[in-house]
Amino acid sequence: MVTSFKPTFVSDALLKDAAYVNGKWIKKSEQVFEVTDPATGEVIMKLPDQDVEIVDEAIDAAYSAFKTFKNSTVRQRATWLRKLYTLMMDNIEDLGKILSWENGKPLAEGIGEIKYAASFFEWYAEEAPRIYGTTITAGIETNRVFTRREPVGVCGIICPWNFPSAMITRKAGAALAAGCTIVLKPDSQTPLSALAIAHLAHEAGLPAGVFNVVLSHTRTPEFGIKLCESPKVRKVSFTGSTAVGKILMKQCSSTLKKLSFELGGNAPLIVFEDADMDKAVDEAVACKFRGLGQTCVCANRFYVQESIMDEFASKFAEKVKKFVIGHGLKEGVTHGCMINPKAIEKVEAHSKDAIEKGAKVVVAGGRLPDLGPTFYSPTVLSHVPQSADVASQETFGPLCAMIPFKTAEEVVGYANDTEVGLAAYVFSKNIDTIYTVSEALETGMVSCNTGVFSDSTVPFGGVKESGFGREGSLHGIEDYTVIKSTIIGGLPKRM
Numbered sequence: 286m287v288t289s290f291k292p293t294f295v296s297d298a299l300l301k302d303a304a305y306v307n308g309k310w311i312k313k314s315e316q317v318f319e320v321t322d323p324a325t326g327e328v329i330m331k332l333p334d335q336d337v338e339i340v341d342e343a344i345d346a347a348y349s350a351f352k353t354f355k356n357s358t359v360r361q362r363a364t365w366l367r368k369l370y371t372l373m374m375d376n377i378e379d380l381g382k383i384l385s386w387e388n389g390k391p392l393a394e395g396i397g398e399i400k401y402a403a404s405f406f407e408w409y410a411e412e413a414p415r416i417y418g419t420t421i422t423a424g425i426e427t428n429r430v431f432t433r434r435e436p437v438g439v440c441g442i443i444c445p446w447n448f449p450s451a452m453i454t455r456k457a458g459a460a461l462a463a464g465c466t467i468v469l470k471p472d473s474q475t476p477l478s479a480l481a482i483a484h485l486a487h488e489a490g491l492p493a494g495v496f497n498v499v500l501s502h503t504r505t506p507e508f509g510i511k512l513c514e515s516p517k518v519r520k521v522s523f524t525g526s527t528a529v530g531k532i533l534m535k536q537c538s539s540t541l542k543k544l545s546f547e548l549g550g551n552a553p554l555i556v557f558e559d560a561d562m563d564k565a566v567d568e569a570v571a572c573k574f575r576g577l578g579q580t581c582v583c584a585n586r587f588y589v590q591e592s593i594m595d596e597f598a599s600k601f602a603e604k605v606k607k608f609v610i611g612h613g614l615k616e617g618v619t620h621g622c623m624i625n626p627k628a629i630e631k632v633e634a635h636s637k638d639a640i641e642k643g644a645k646v647v648v649a650g651g652r653l654p655d656l657g658p659t660f661y662s663p664t665v666l667s668h669v670p671q672s673a674d675v676a677s678q679e680t681f682g683p684l685c686a687m688i689p690f691k692t693a694e695e696v697v698g699y700a701n702d703t704e705v706g707l708a709a710y711v712f713s714k715n716i717d718t719i720y721t722v723s724e725a726l727e728t729g730m731v732s733c734n735t736g737v738f739s740d741s742t743v744p745f746g747g748v749k750e751s752g753f754g755r756e757g758s759l760h761g762i763e764d765y766t767v768i769k770s771t772i773i774g775g776l777p778k779r780m
């Protein structure tokens with residue numbers, strides 16, 4: 286078993302053991318839940334497992350704060366966001382350690398996520414002063430028309446465990462820049478990163494009630510209902526599975542909220558025979574193993590042109606065999622553990638199914654009981670048939686399934702044969718192939734000749750059952766605003 290690991294921090298101030306509502310830390314609760322290190326199972330922190338009334342309290346605080354915050358100047362909001370960015374960067378080591386400790390990803394990846402997360406505060410500090418309306422030539426001669434983007438109101442934000450920091454800042458940055466206030470419910474497996482951000486929001490001087498974090502392990506669905514059904518909440522932004530997204534959408538119908546949903550993916554990574562093979566292998570490895578395959582935009586299925594399948598699989602396998610798997614906070618470890626033992630079951634089921642349907646085992650992989658119940662060494666399979674479950678369902682783990690194809694038309698058909706459409710990857714040196722295939726893919730994002738594209742400047746989001754709305758980029762802020770049209774009538778006709 287991996288040995289227990291308690292990181293040392295520059296300052297313990299970021300490690301919080303309470304919820305944050307209306308500018309105050311709230312520890313009082315009849316019940317607690319344990320946040321554990323997924324690598325060892327050891328308890329990191331006990332947090333209040335709050336009653337559902339706390340959601341009403343947080344919504345009321347956010348509702349009341351919105352009345353003033355919506356009228357803060359764009360420069361004030363930019364200053365708060367810039368301060369948050371600077372505070373995150375000043376505390377990057379401690380934030381990275383907290384994130385890796387509760388999530389299991391290696392420290393280098395944890396620190397990489399903090400940089401990525403902070404970049405959304407930086408980006409939205411720059412976007413806050415760039416909220417524009419339009420003036421429109423009215424159809425009625427005596428009218429004048431102009432529009433203004435107003436903040437939508439209180440936002441309920443529900444985030445997953447796989448990016449405990451970046452999924453929060455990508456939403457919160459845009460919401461705060463637009464002038465919205467928020468009630469955040471982090472995943473109970475990784476709430477410490479959220480609380481650390483709340484601490485920094487407090488330090489940055491955000492007014493009480495603007496940024497609230499509520500905590501629950503046993504009452505998550507009830508918390509969701511409250512956020513979805515409260516008439517005081519005007520928007521729900523959710524990142525997580527498609528199944529939960531559908532539940533939340535139904536719940537939100539009672540108050541017809543504005544929604545942004547970043548849901549499940551099933552990314553195809555397509556390698557044509559004219560691709561730069563070594564580059565494609567490196568990029569494919571980087572793409573597949575962000576968060577050990579537990580990333581919504583990780584390649585879920587590799588489509589490799591038949592003529593290069595064996596060479597690609599063997600080069601890919603060589604890289605995978607060099608992984609050093611262990612506790613994410615241990616020096617030299619390249620890949621950490623899964624979030625929980627259950628996450629391994631789908632990897633095993635999809636591997637078994639593909640092998641039964643004729644796939645060739647290139648790297649067997651499998652559980653690593655000597656390290657602990659959340660450790661799994663990646664499985665690499667080639668010659669997987671398109672009928673395998675992995676082709677149509679998201680594994681969300683370290684299974685690399687390579688499916689052969691002959692033509693561009695055939696692979697586009699395979700790639701699009703799924704209910705979801707988040708990201709896709711295309712590797713080819715032929716610019717015609719890059720354009721035509723990327724245009725034909727039914728996904729919100731297509732990454733060409735690179736396996737890692739995430740960046741605050743990119744409009745991030747999906748199509749089909751991967752959800753709607755775009756986060757980051759110039760579009761991210763729009764999702765937290767509504768257009769107000771003002772019509773002034775009774776004016777003279779134009780001269």
Ligand SMILES: NC(=O)c1ccc[n+]([C@@H]2O[C@H](COP(=O)([O-])OP(=O)(O)OC[C@H]3O[C@@H](n4cnc5c(N)ncnc54)[C@H](O)[C@@H]3O)[C@@H](O)[C@H]2O)c1
Nearest residue numbers: 444445471472505506509524525526529547548549550581
């Ligand atoms: N599109 C994206 O940007 C993106 C990013 C990360 C993860 N994901 C997707 O998320 C899935 C994996 O994450 P997961 O297992 O944590 O997903 P999940 O849907 O089970 O959980 C996501 C969050 O929702 C909460 N939740 C669950 N049921 C709820 C309910 N009834 N009401 C309110 N909240 C509820 C969970 O506690 C968690 O915080 C994958 O499908 C992945 O592709 C998508």
Ligand SMILES: O=CCCC(=O)O
Nearest residue numbers: 447448580581582739
């Ligand atoms: O898992 C989802 C988010 C990943 C990313 O932002 O690149």
